Amino acid sequence: MKFFKLLSYDIVNGIIYRYKKYLIVVLVFFVFCIDLFRTISSYYAHSDAVKPAITMADYVFYIFKGMKEYIPAGNEPFKFPAIWIIVQLLPAYITLDYPYNDLESFGQHVLIRTGGRIFWWLSKCIWNMLSVIIFYFMAYATIILFCIFAKIPIKFEITSDPKFLSTIMEVEHPLIASPGEVIVALFLLPPLISLGLCLTQMTLSLFFRPLYSFGITASILLSSAYLVSPFLVGNYSMVMRNSIMMEGGVNTGGGIIAASIMVVLSIFIGSIYFNRYDILKRE
Known part of the structure; x- marks a missing residue:
């Protein structure tokens, strides 16, 4: 019963009372959808090319595609994947400081009354995961609602038109994958890596x-943009780095395993360390 009281406390104070942060998610993804919509409309308004049937999956792909492998040679500059970085940093920002601030304030009294450090930590872990799930739910819901109002078909097939892929999506090679592989790469891997x-x-x-740990998260993501490596987990959340898009890309199964290891180790290591944590000597 104490655990569920802790969890309800975290849901109310860590999610409901912080709803404004989630409104940012809607705004950001709406802006990204508008950006792609205007880019498509402008290009085909000034081109002789026939506009293909754009789908909802194209909008998801545009936001989560990341960037192709960067090869630091020749005259091609590094193109910073701004949209992908923003999308990946947003859930990290939303979940950044609540546990820390909670311990600095009323959370200490809650922890002392309940007397269960493990319960406190597990409750924060569930709060963290719920926050990430809500983030992606709102992100995908925003895309879907935008497509409904823009009369864009709600389909999970990415447009295969070569001209569209090369000019709008900046994809050099067509995606060769089953619908199931596309759904996993677009709708499963990004949330798992964020978790x-x-x-x-x-x-x-x-x-x-928290600011330092956020810096470490940002460093991992930036390193992932520069290098294709299964040990830099940000690669798994970029569709263009997936093996269904590029030869030698990261494997979907590897991404699921990497995310699972991070989740389990984080919960386990955190529970052990926090059980010996001196909350009275916090600076």
């Missing part, structure tokens, strides 16, 4: 201040 990163960030906040 792993956000829980890892929260665990690191026990050792460092």
Whole structure:
């Protein structure tokens, strides 16, 4: 019963009372949808090319595609994947400081009354995961609602038109994958990687201040943009780095395993460390 009281406390104070942060999600994804819509309309208004049947999956792909492999040679500059970075940092920002601030304020009294450090930590882990799930729910819901109002078909097939892919999506090679593989790459891997990163960030906040742990998260993502590696987990959340898009890309199964390991280790290490954590000596 104490655990469920803790969890309800975290849901109310860590999600409901912080609803304004989630409104940012709607605004950001709406802007991204508008950006693609205007780009498509402008291009085909000044081109002889026939506009293909754009689908909802194209909008999701545009936002979560990331960037192709960067090869630091020749005259091609590094193109910063701004949209992808924003999308990945937003859930990290939303889940950044609530546990830390909670311990600095009323959370200490709650922890002392309940007498269960493990319960407190597990409750924060569930709060963290719920926050990430809500983030992606609102993100995908915003895209779907935009497509409904813009009369864009709600389909999970990415447009295969080569001209559209090369000019609008900046994809050099067509995506060759089954609908199931596309759905996993677009709708499963990004949330899973965010779950792993956000829980890892929260665990690191026990050792460092939240701002430093956020910096570590940002560094992992930036490194992932520069290098294609299964050990840089940000690669798994970029569709263009997936093996269904590029030869030698990261594997979907590997992404699921990596995210699962991060989640389990974060919960386990955090529970052990927090059980010995001196909350009275916090600076």
